[in-house]
Amino acid sequence: MTAERPESFAGVGDAFERLWTPHRMVYIDGENKPADASAGQCPFCRAPGRSDAEGLVVGRGEVAYAVLNLYPYNPGHLLVCPYRHVSDFTELTDAESAEVTALVQRAMRVIRAVSHPAGFNLGINQGEVAGAGIQAHLHAHVVPRWQGDANFLPVVGRTKALPQLLDDTRTLLAKAWAADVAG
Template sequence: MDGSSPPTVEDARSFAGVPDGTERLWTPHRMAYIGGENKPSDPDDGEQCPFCSAQHRTDEDALIVHRGRVAYVILNLYPYNAGHLLVCPYRHVADYTELTDDEVREVAELTRTAMRVIRQVSAPAGFNLGMNQGPVAGAGIAAHLHQHVVPRWMGDANFLPIVGRTKAVPILLADTRRLYAEAWPEGDGSGGS
């Protein structure tokens, strides 16, 4: 550049998907969720909270896999991957540090059992586990803590979400819930049924 012509400004959208040394997980299928679909207008209102309201519905209707004593396991309605489970305390509490000792133990034990059940039913190659604490950290429902248990398979992140804006989930949520619930062990250590 000799300083006589203005710099060329390129539209960043033309670079989507171009390798640049940064690994990205593109999930455009989740835009409905990110945009607020089914989110409570008042996040602190337990009546509007999807995790609180799920507790009062049937397991089949709410996609609950297992009910423990102080926590329960539910399928994610907007899964990152097939079989994506959430482990939630019954109490409407936002922060991990607010959990009681009993809740910490049961959330941990239900997470371990969920991994065992998913391995038995679906044979994943690995898992992503985690809690997003606060909206800035990616929590869609930040007011009610939940632990993600996401099974992963080789090749499960393919071209479909990027090119076709489509996520291939090879099994219906209701079928996944039924299979996981049927495989859930009787004595899972959570104190629930």
């Protein structure tokens, strides 16, 4: 990440500093989006077949698991997914529905213990029009929030400054996940 001062540009400066985040183009260009809606193309079907570190998996249940969002809104942004490739919340079995809910609750406890957020955004986006980046595989978002974490960067610059690497976040959360005996 590099910030450029306006006086380094040719011509008249505009008083803006620029925070360049070219790594975000992968997300914007849809590089990691599945080519189709099949389970073979789905990152949420592939992740649990990898090691926890490689797949960014924080915790596993019987029918669902928690994984870091590859493009997090905030550090610790977790996704809770059923293992089964299912797109609609109404298609979950009773066991899947219960475990997704229990893992969302556990994710909140773990994130609180590790990062002490002031609150959370919880949600499931159903369909592309509702904001689902990967609509073929249901996933619940658990986004920790802190006072003042929303600033001009996401609104104006379509950039989010994240103070922690994904692997460091996964390691901290996975350690706390294993220690969470209330789950």
